[in-house]
Amino acid sequence: MAEHTRPRTDFELALLRRGLSERAPSAERCERCGRIPLTGEVVYKYDSGSVRCELCRALTADVPRYSRLLRGPELGHTIRIVDQRNRG
Numbered sequence: 299m300a301e302h303t304r305p306r307t308d309f310e311l312a313l314l315r316r317g318l319s320e321r322a323p324s325a326e327r328c329e330r331c332g333r334i335p336l337t338g339e340v341v342y343k344y345d346s347g348s349v350r351c352e353l354c355r356a357l358t359a360d361v362p363r364y365s366r367l368l369r370g371p372e373l374g375h376t377i378r379i380v381d382q383r384n385r386g
């Protein structure tokens with residue numbers, strides 16, 4: 299139990315950060331704050347081609363061309379269990 303509550307070491311944090319940046323080199327980043335939007339967050343694209351996150355969109359009066367919901371990598375990889383046992 300104590301293992302789960304101990305703070306992460308600098309080395310662990312460095313590995314975590316490196317892993318995140320390696321996993322998402324091509325991910326869309328908000329052009330204003332540089333943040334990679336989270337799964338489930340709406341991103342907005344403008345006529346200029348710029349992309350903004352939900353937080354930064356509120357800071358501009360520009361109207362986005364479109365918005366879309368960011369989906370996680372699990373999309374399309376889930377299964378649905380169907381009960382095919384005979385009833386009776």
Ligand SMILES: [Zn+2]
Binds near residue numbers: 329332333
């Ligand atoms: Zn932003």
